[in-house]
Amino acid sequence: SAADVLLSVQDLQVSYNNIRAVKGISFDVHEGEIVSLIGANGAGKSSTLRAISGLIPYTGTIAFQGKDLHKIPADQLVALGIAQVPEGRGIFGNLTVYENLKLATWQRKDKQELPKDYERVFTIFPRLKERRSQQAGTLSGGEQQMLAVGRALMSRGRVMLLDEPSMGLAPVLVREIFRIILEINKTGTTILLVEQNANMALRVANRGYVLETGVITLSGSGSELLGNPRVKEAYLGG
Numbered sequence: 422s423a424a425d426v427l428l429s430v431q432d433l434q435v436s437y438n439n440i441r442a443v444k445g446i447s448f449d450v451h452e453g454e455i456v457s458l459i460g461a462n463g464a465g466k467s468s469t470l471r472a473i474s475g476l477i478p479y480t481g482t483i484a485f486q487g488k489d490l491h492k493i494p495a496d497q498l499v500a501l502g503i504a505q506v507p508e509g510r511g512i513f514g515n516l517t518v519y520e521n522l523k524l525a526t527w528q529r530k531d532k533q534e535l536p537k538d539y540e541r542v543f544t545i546f547p548r549l550k551e552r553r554s555q556q557a558g559t560l561s562g563g564e565q566q567m568l569a570v571g572r573a574l575m576s577r578g579r580v581m582l583l584d585e586p587s588m589g590l591a592p593v594l595v596r597e598i599f600r601i602i603l604e605i606n607k608t609g610t611t612i613l614l615v616e617q618n619a620n621m622a623l624r625v626a627n628r629g630y631v632l633e634t635g636v637i638t639l640s641g642s643g644s645e646l647l648g649n650p651r652v653k654e655a656y657l658g659g
């Protein structure tokens with residue numbers, strides 16, 4: 422229903438110089454859902470997330486819990502409840518794993534909850550626990566991806582925005598990261614996922630949207646889209 426819309430994107434347009442990367446898309450994310458945005462290279466997936474994160478100019482309306490995000494500075498989004506796992510992971514390579522996690526908590530007022538949350542992250546990602554004192558820049562790509570997700574967990578967002586969490590990961594880790602996304606969702610975090618790995622992204626999603634050259638061309642439940650002949654042909658290898 423309209424009442425449980427957490428994130429609402431209406432007529433979003435993003436342009437770089439003269440190139441229109443996102444051409445007026447609209448979609449909603451409801452409380453408790455996993456919503457996946459799939460599409461090929463250059464379809465506008467990252468631009469959509471960057472607009473929600475307030476990192477690039479856009480037209481249209483993005484509202485979170487009814488608040489117009491145009492009016493909110495990017496550095497206040499975390500405090501509002503929007504946790505981000507950016508493309509390229511955005512971790513601080515010269516800080517340790519633990520310091521990276523700690524940085525994500527600066528805006529939290531419930532500091533007494535932190536020990537429990539570190540424990541949760543280290544339970545989900547035992548490798549990060551082993552490597553808590555290691556410089557993050559020396560982690561493997563997969564471990565850095567885990568750290569980026571761990572950091573978003575430490576910020577305790579109401580919604581988590583994930584940009585290509587499977588990028589560059591070995592198949593076994595891809596399955597692992599999607600298993601973890603499902604687990605995070607089960608504990609009450611709403612998830613907006615942007616992915617080129619359409620198969621995995623649609624398998625975990627309640628709903629999905631297909632983005633093609635800046636336009637949403639298909640939408641439906643995860644299973645509807647997985648069974649859609651056009652999606653099969655274009656994104657699932659026939």
Ligand code: ATP
Binds near residue numbers: 442465
């Ligand atoms: P990928 O999966 O390859 O990351 P994407 O769906 O995330 O693709 P975007 O990164 O949003 O796509 O890019 C959409 C379009 O906007 C592309 O054509 C891209 O070249 C263009 N674009 C993105 N960032 C910029 C920029 N900073 N300046 C100019 N053009 C850009």
